[in-house]
Amino acid sequence: MHNDVTATGHAARIATVDALLPAPAPFEVGGDSVLLSAEVGDTTAAGLSTCTGLGPDSPRSMWRALVEHRLEVQLAGPDPAAGLDALLTRWDEHLRSLARVGDTECAAVLSRPSRDTAGATELLRHGFAPVGVLAVRPAQRMAAGPDATPGVCIRHATPDDLSTAVTLQLELQRYDAQFGRVTLRPGVEELITKELLHHLERPEPQVWIAELYGQPLGMVVLQMPDETGWIRHRVAASRVGYLSSLAVSEAARSSGVGTALAAHAHQVFDEAGADVVLLHHAVANPRSTPFWYAQGYRPLWTGWQRRPAVRSR
Known part of the structure; x- marks a missing residue:
């Protein structure tokens, strides 16, 4: 079984799923990454397993486990669900050689194209849950202003x-921590303060405050197209x-503040010539999911997580 053959078949399959998905390339193994493969009849599966770690004082630690095992997946052939099932079994065996059973600061994570639903049942059977979504909104430059x-x-x-x-960001973090995408760390207020101060001290901070009858009750933070190299590869734009x-x-819920901030953000992005806007949200959040889709977003990638990465048998 050859990685490039699987990649070619995977690319052909994904091209029919979602026009905004980037064209995948064969996996390149480097550093500590490990290439896994599986075969079920005429179906092949390839996965690139990587591991990253960070300290609890890192701002990124608010959004993940301290140790994160990731699997990039490519599937080709008539039964991608069976291929994914076999690949996940191989990955489970690999993780048991690396991670401690029951360690909640160690997570197994993989992202799947949201519209490529093959294998969702298999992910659930392997103990994964859909936790987050990378959502996309194409530019609407011909639309009227907000x-x-x-x-x-x-x-x-x-x-x-x-x-x-x-205060606003801390309230949001505490609410989102219920849904699996956010980890409230000791010193979370200090981490948030440091990150926001970095934004606010820039020459042209892309942080906006919404006042409702003179009271500051909302905020939006943006990254412009020249700052998004870290995520640009996730979309064909x-x-x-x-x-x-x-x-x-909370005091301004259902007042129109959120909708006004979103509309303002989209106008800023349109004026900057953005082709698309991306954002992350928690799948289970009963507020953000309907809100963002009402603003023109849709799922592009779904993040599946198992935490701890290795469970007791």
Whole structure:
């Protein structure tokens, strides 16, 4: 079985699933990565297993386990679900040689194209749950500008808004921690403060505050197309914007603040020439999922997670 043959078949299959998915290339093994493979009849599966770790004082630790085993997957042939099942079995064997049973700071993670539903049942049987989505919104430059929301004023944030921004982001983190994408760490307020201060001290901070009748009750943080190289490879588009965070105080829920912030963000991205905007959200969040899809987003990639990575038999 050859990696490039599987990659070719996988690319042909994915091309029919979603036009916004990037064309996959054969896996390149390097460093500590390990290439796994499986074969079921005429179906082949290839997976690139990697592992990364970070400390609890890293801002990224709020969004993941401290040790994360990832599997990139390519499937070719008539029965991709069976191929994925066999590949996951191989990966399970590999993980048992690396990870401690029951370690909740060690997670097994893989992303699957959201519209490529083959293998979803097999993922569930192997103990994975769909935790997060990378959603996409194509540019709508021909649309009219955002309607004004009564009582809402949106302005650039300044360093003087740091306390408000931290309060809003901390409220959002605590709510999202219920759904598996966020880990509340000791010192989370300090981590959030450091990250937001980095944004606010930039010459042109892409942080915006929404005031409702003069009270700052919402915030949106953006990454412009020249900052999104870290995620641009996940979508078939040249200029990619990323909506990092949108937070609205509980006191302003259903007031139109969130919709006004989203519309403002999209206008900023359109003016910057973004072809698409990406964002992450938790699958199980009963607020963000319907909200974002009402703003024109749809799932592009679904993140599946098993935490701990290795369970007791």
